Amino acid sequence: MLDCEPLRETLLELLAEKLKDYCGICSGYVIMPDHVHTIVWFENPGELGRFMKSWKQTSSMQLKKMLRGVAPQYASKIPLADPFWQPKYYPFNLYSKKKAEEKLDYMHMNPVTAGLVQRAIDWRSSSARHYQLNEPSVVPLEWIF
Secondary structure (H helix, E strand, O other): OOOOHHHHHHHHHHHHHHHHHOOEEEEEEEEOOOOEEEEEEEOOOOHHHHHHHHHHHHHHHHHHHHHHHHOHHHHOOOOOOOOOOOOOOOOOOOOOHHHHHHHHHHHHHHHHHOOOOOOHHHOOOEOHHHHHHOOOOOOOEOOOO
C-alpha cells in the first residue's frame, strides 16, 4: 500500500512526530511499498512498544484517508475498519556498531534489491540520502552507535 510517494512522505512525517512525542532517536529508515525498516532507540526500555502502537494507530487512520484520495478504486476495496498494518512488529536488538552498520546497509539496499531503483540514494523514502549525500531528512537522524 505504500507504493505512492505521498503516503510514504506522510508516514515519515508521522515517524518524526511520534519520535518527538516518545523522546526517541532514529538512526535510519526505509519505507518500502510493502514494509518499513527503522533503527530507533528509546532511553526507557518499554517505550518501543508504546511508540509502535501509537505510530501504527495514527498512521493507519491518516494513510487510509489519504489512500481514498490518491487511489479511490483501490481504497474502496479496503474497509475503513480493517487494519492498515500487521498486528505485530519484529524488533531486532542491535548491540554493536558493526551490526548496526550491517543492518543500515541492508535497509538502504532494500529498494535496489527489490528492483525499484539502481542506487540506494535514488529511493527518496530512505535515510540513505542523508548518509551518502548529507541531505536533510524530514526525520531527524542521529547515529547512536
